[in-house]
Amino acid sequence: MVAWFTFAQIAIALAAGLLCLVLGIAGRKPGDLTMGAMALVFVLLVAQLVTAAIAPGVGNHPKGSLLEFWMYQVAVLVLPLLAMVWALIERGRWSVVVLGVAGLAVAIMLYRMWVIWTAA
Amino acid sequence: MSESKSVTARLSAAMPRLVGTGTLTVLVAVYLVLVMAAVGRSAFQIIDHFSKAPIAISISGVSAVVYLLATAALIIHKGAWYRVAWVTVSIEFAGVIVVGAITTFWPNALGPDSGNAFGDTATVWTVFGQGYWFVPLVLPLAGMLWLRKHPAGIRAKAAR
Numbered sequence: 009m010v011a012w013f014t015f016a017q018i019a020i021a022l023a024a025g026l027l028c029l030v031l032g033i034a035g036r037k038p039g040d041l042t043m044g045a046m047a048l049v050f051v052l053l054v055a056q057l058v059t060a061a062i063a064p065g066v067g068n069h070p071k072g073s074l075l076e077f078w079m080y081q082v083a084v085l086v087l088p089l090l091a092m093v094w095a096l097i098e099r100g101r102w103s104v105v106v107l108g109v110a111g112l113a114v115a116i117m118l119y120r121m122w123v124i125w126t127a128a
Numbered sequence: 129m130s131e132s133k134s135v136t137a138r139l140s141a142a143m144p145r146l147v148g149t150g151t152l153t154v155l156v157a158v159y160l161v162l163v164m165a166a167v168g169r170s171a172f173q174i175i176d177h178f179s180k181a182p183i184a185i186s187i188s189g190v191s192a193v194v195y196l197l198a199t200a201a202l203i204i205h206k207g208a209w210y211r212v213a214w215v216t217v218s219i220e221f222a223g224v225i226v227v228g229a230i231t232t233f234w235p236n237a238l239g240p241d242s243g244n245a246f247g248d249t250a251t252v253w254t255v256f257g258q259g260y261w262f263v264p265l266v267l268p269l270a271g272m273l274w275l276r277k278h279p280a281g282i283r284a285k286a287a288r
Contacts, residue, residue, distance in 0.1 A: 038136055038140070039134055039136050039137075040134045040135050040136050043135070043136045073172075073176065075172060075175065075176060076172050076176070079168050079171070079172055080168070083164050083168055087161075087164075090160075091157070093143075094153070094157075095136075095140075096136070096139050096140045096143045097140075097143050097144060097145065097146050098145075098146045098149060098153060099136075099137075099140050099145075100149075100150075100153075102149070102150060102151060102153040102154050103153060105153075105154050105157075106153055106154055106157040109154065109157050109158055109161065110157070110161075113161045
């Protein structure tokens with residue numbers, strides 16, 4: 009994992025999560041703003057997956073368990089997708105809150121992935 | 129309104145529609161995150177180092193099954209599943225209280241390092257769910273609250 013990219017991702021996921029949580033509680037239905045924010049989080053996660061796949065090849069080796077890391081990597085990728093599909097099926101305010109929950113979970117999981125990658 | 133022309137609206141129009149699940153959506157979403165956490169955590173522990181703390185890791189596996197069942201029961205919440213929801217959510221609450229207390233007051237009772245909520249023998253219930261911002265402690269209460277407020281289930285209401 010690359011430090012600046014990881015922390016930029018965590019910040020964006022946190023911001024997107026909080027935005028969706030606030031807008032959802034305020035009663036907004038899923039729109040391009042909230043869905044776009046989660047789509048951005050997803051696109052960054054795809055980039056993160058590619059990064060993690062090539063990092064060991066260019067001398068950036070994980071210190072923790074590779075198996076545990078990849079379990080997180082796959083799960084974290086699915087999370088925003090599921091939330092977005094759900095928001096398309098049910099276009100209500102609570103779906104926006106779900107997008108927010110997904111964003112916060114992504115941020116926490118990215119941090120855990122960083123800990124696994126860097127700590128022995 | 130400009131919202132009717134948004135990308136989200138167009139995509140959504142092509143999808144099946146479900147309305148009125150309300151707060152159950154959020155409850156199930158948080159449950160699904162914990163299902164993922166408990167299943168992922170226990171699967172890794174069992175594959176990677178089961179022998180390090182068989183008791184703690186077995187509890188971790190049991191918690192994964194409980195969350196999975198509770199989530200399924202909450203989604204269906206009809207007929208017998210309504211009762212299954214009550215039973216599994218209650219087991220979940222008992223689990224976080226009992227395992228939480230044991231791991232807090234007797235940190236090594238369930239195996240080495242089992243009192244460390246961030247260690248590799250932790251369960252989602254260790255130290256009352258400390259590793260998950262205590263969400264495991266609050267979630268069963270939220271589940272019970274929802275079940276109490278919807279005795280017949282929302283689908284039964286919609287059918288009338």
